[in-house]
Amino acid sequence: MIVTYNWLKEFVDFDLAPEELSHRLTMAGLEVDAMEVIGGGLDSVIVARLASVEAHPEADRLTLCQVETGSGTVQVVCGARNHRAGDLIALAQVGSVLPGDFKIKKSKIRGVESLGMLCSEKELGLAEESEGILILPAGLPLGKPVFEALGLKDVRFELGLTPNRADCLSVVGVAREVAAMVGRPLHLPVAELQETGPAIGSLTSVTVDEPALCPRYAARLIRGVTVGPSPDWLVRRLDAVGQRSINNVVDVTNLLLMELGHPLHAFDFNLLRGKKIVVRQAGDGEVFTTLDSQERTLKKGDLTICDGIGPVALAGIMGGENSEIQPDTRDILLESAYFNPPTIRRTSKRLGIHTESSHRFERGADVDIVPLALDRAAALILQVAGGEIASGRIDNYPQKMGERKLRIEGRLTNEILGLKLELSEIQRLLRSIGLDAEPAPDAPEEALQVIVPFSRHDLEREIDLVEEVARLNGYDRIPVTMPVSRMICHLSGGRQRGVARIRDAVVARGFSEVINYSFVSPTAWDRIALEAGDARRRTVKILNPLNEEQSVMRTSLVPSLLETVSRNLAYRTRDLQLFELRPVFLPRDGEELPDERRRLVMALCGRRAPEGWTQGGAMVDFYDLKGVVEDLLDYFRVDKVLWPVDAREPYLHPGKSCRIESAGALLGTLGEVHPVVLQNYDIDTPVYLLDLDIEAFLSVSRESEGFRPLSRFPDVSRDSALLVDESVTAQMLFDAVAAVRGKLVEDFVLFDLYRGKGVPEGKKSLAIRVRYRSLEKTLTEEEIAKAHGKIIRALEEKLGAEVR
Structure with missing residues (x-):
């Protein structure tokens, strides 16, 4: 978030130096990442008057200017053509250093001496592009630094806000913090409206079909505007906080976005079919083109702003091409609304759109500021674009959001912070940032009841209020003490213990664990020969994959483990006992999140015994891995196990594989990997594989066998x-x-x-x-x-x- 010193002073009367303000903001939890002086180092660029403008004697495209500085007259050669005698201009004197480390020196141009440079807006860093030199307003005093004379000298602060401080995503929000620091009142902007048009209800309407997703929607209609370039003050104000000027109407909405932190949107009213607004959810597969000319495919759950026929904006994110403000726009419908934060965030992330508007709405806007932002925007549009405001405003707010109340105790606050603050001081600190704190009805001497404004979505519990007290009182005032702690042993759940026991049991039998990425290639299923209709081919796709090889979530551990076997064999590690015990991700119909199920996959290949002069050269076979599995089954007390022939897995040899079943449940499959699959992985030796469903396995296992008496009689x-x-x-x-x-x-x-x-x-x-x-x-x-x-x-x- 970017704010400027002068803009803050419009809302709070303070006299802190910029350096001190930067320190105080950081100590209040609003860390200042960067501080830049606008116009700093440019005091040698002064207001001057052109006494005369003549053609250069040696160049047709140059002019020879006599420039009055207030203390004398200097001669300057200029290449621009938009100036004339009597104009006030910005003169960079000899010795000045302009943005970009451009130094002004005494020079000769085509044989004529030049003592300075007449500057354009681009050369002063006031614009990205400019035509000709900067012509200043009449009446400015000669010799005065240009930035000071124009009121442009300012200090820009770039704040690194944490995600919970959405209330400071505005100049007014930061100004509220400054007001608390200096103990001065906060002056909110005032909207003075002249409503001269017919009643808005006779011209348009707003219908909210999803009040849970859009609790409040307000609108005003302004007719007869003239869309064009914004006045200099508006362009400068937006440029100071890193915003590009578009046109006077859109610039006003962007100004209010930065000033109040509340996004607004202007529609071309004559492009709205049916001359009305409907707030509803999109239909699955509905297509909509946003302002960036990108076609978006929507789904149910995406909140849209529609006219009488279809979408004209993605609520809280971006407007549409079909209703944007054009140079010939004459009537505009101005929107100010509050949208459900999770809904905006979900749509924004899914579509990959991040805007200044979505950044604020998904963190939580202020529902109470909706009418103020709307009225102030309407007043400013009337000021910069003319027109006529329809009488009244539409404010669709059927069910007001419930008031939030928290309680804070003085004793607990001091105990946590190590301070000795009076309850009255805690009350003063909380009131300084706009929190309505009054003595608690049941314990007025010990606690406060605080009404939390809707601008502070981060205040949810008493400890949040304690943090506010610490921040406002000053983190540097908290005494340093050694922490006291105690260790608490938490036992893991039964399922976690079971998984840990399985892992330990497999390691104890000589297997080494591998951990592969949960993301795989969509072609992985072709390599293990899964059929086209196999459910494991239905995968969860990654929205922003690193590459195509890691673009889907895996539904089986087999491809990753075979890839690991292949890689080890390529490095001449021939005797392998590997396993992976990790979750797979299976899509669920109608559910956004997949079903995560843990599976155990084991792979065995190579010699049965380590190479040596006393060992034989026998290779492992199906029964070696089956023996390990039987050992696991016995260890976990899994009985009545069946081993039906043929695992029915395409990656296993049909004549050398089996299923593992118990109590009517399929626990997993076991067998030799099919030769065709081995060839797909460039594996030249038999590999034996187990794929076990951990959830099914643990459901039929028993913790202990229980006691059985021993017979004293012979067998x-x-x-x-x-x-x-x-x-x-x-x-x-x-x-x-x-x-x-x-x-x-x-x-x-x-x-x-x-x-x-x-x-x-x-x-x-x-x-x-x-x-x-x-x-x-x-x-x-x-x-x-x-x-x-x-x-x-x-x-x-x-x-x-x-x-x-």
């Missing part, structure tokens, strides 16, 4: 070799045994598979070992035979097994 094992069809799987065998195991079966295991001599074609031999034990007694041979016979009969009936 007995029975082995049986069974001839079964090739189609019978181990899981089918396990399911059949589990269905009839009874209470005497302690466990059972498949310990042998045989095909070959003695086994018919299409058959295989499976050997199982069943261990029996009782908690109550030693089992008899009869009891064991009965229990084992029951299992064998079940296998014969369900699987067609034959005992060998």
Whole structure:
């Protein structure tokens, strides 16, 4: 935010030197990033009069001027053509240094001596471009520095405001702080209107369809204006705070933006279809062209200002080409409104538009200043552009925003700040910045009740008021003390502990964690061969990606981990045990934010044991990774696990992969990466991959097994070799045994598979070992035979097994 010394003095009578003001503003929390003296170092550029203007004897395009300085006459050669005898001009005397480090020296031009230079606005830094020299108003005293004579000598302060201080995004806001510093009253600008036109209600109307998004909308109609260049005072005032002059009507709205901090907008009334305003949400896919000639595609939730047919402005952000002020504009509708800050911020960020208007509205404007800003703008437009103001104003404010009240206690304030302020002093400090602070009804000797104005959106709690007291009293007055603190141990939530346990368990089994970017390329899904209709191809796009390779949020960790494997292999690190435990981002229909789900992906390749003279050269295979997964399942007490063949993932080999299921839930997939996918990543060795859904995994895990008594009695094992069809799987065998195991079966295991001599074609031999034990007694041979016979009969009936 840029303010100037002279502009501040229009609202507060103070005599602080610029350097002192800069220090005081910084100590009040409005840090001054830069201070620049306008016209500084240019006191040698003075007001002078042209006594005579003659043609240069040696050059047709030059003039020879005799210039009166008030203390004598000097001769100057000039190349401009817009001056004549009697004009007052700006003379840069010999020795002057103009902006751009341009030094004025005594010189000869085409053989004629020149003692100075007649300056243009550009050469004095008053304009970016100018034609001819600067002709000054009549009546200025000769010899006086030009900037001082024109009232342009000023000091510009550039403030580095924190986002919470939206109230200081204006000259009046900063002036309010200055008034509090010096203990002087703040004089707000006064709007004096002459309403000579017909009633505004007979000419136009305003309808607000979204009062929650636009609580207040006010308008005035000015007819018969003349659009043209702004007067010098207005151009200079805007230039002093870094604003470019456009035309007199638009310049007034920009002036009020900087002065009061309240954005305004002027519409060409004759371009409004239906001669009315409607405030509504945009429709999905609605197209609108803004003032910067950019076509914007809107969506539901974007607030628009419309005429009788369609949008004419993006509320609080930017106007539209279809209603902008033109040189031939004669009637204008002036808008002053208050918009919901989150709505403006959301639209501004989505469309990538940041303007002075959106900067203020998204931080919170002052709903109470709407009519003042409107009336002052109308009065100034009448002054600089002429015309006639329609009688009355439209002020659509159906439900006034509720009054905000806070309480501040004197004891707590002093305790926090380490001060000894009286409650009356706290009241004085808060009142100095426009806060209505009165003794609290329930404790008038101990606390204050403060009514917070709508300009201070940052004041939400008592501690905010305490901060205001500290700031206004002076940060440099707070005593220095050593802090006192105590450590509090917060236990993490159950889900966090579970994720941490999984990470620790995987690391304990020899795997190294990798962390990849959450952003990937849209082509990542092609490399792992996902089908066109796969839900993981629906991604969340980044609005401002660094590059195309990181333009979408990942929905799977597999591409990133395979990329890491490929990179390590390229650097000749062949034996890899890697994992990544991070969230993926899945879009949700109708929701702006994606569904974040944690997944664990593990990759294994290379030798089974480190290279050495005592180790063999065996390579890892599917069962090495399956063993690690089984170990994890056992560690987290996940039981009744099924391993259906074929993971049904396009990036896994269909004949060398499986799914992991428990309690009817799919926990993940496991298998060898498909050769085609390996080729896409330039990987020349088999890679085995696990993709586990952490949420599903933790939902079926148990913290502990619980206590089970140990039997004091011996166990007995029975082995049986069974001839079964090739189609019978181990899981089918396990399911059949589990269905009839009874209470005497302690466990059972498949310990042998045989095909070959003695086994018919299409058959295989499976050997199982069943261990029996009782908690109550030693089992008899009869009891064991009965229990084992029951299992064998079940296998014969369900699987067609034959005992060998």
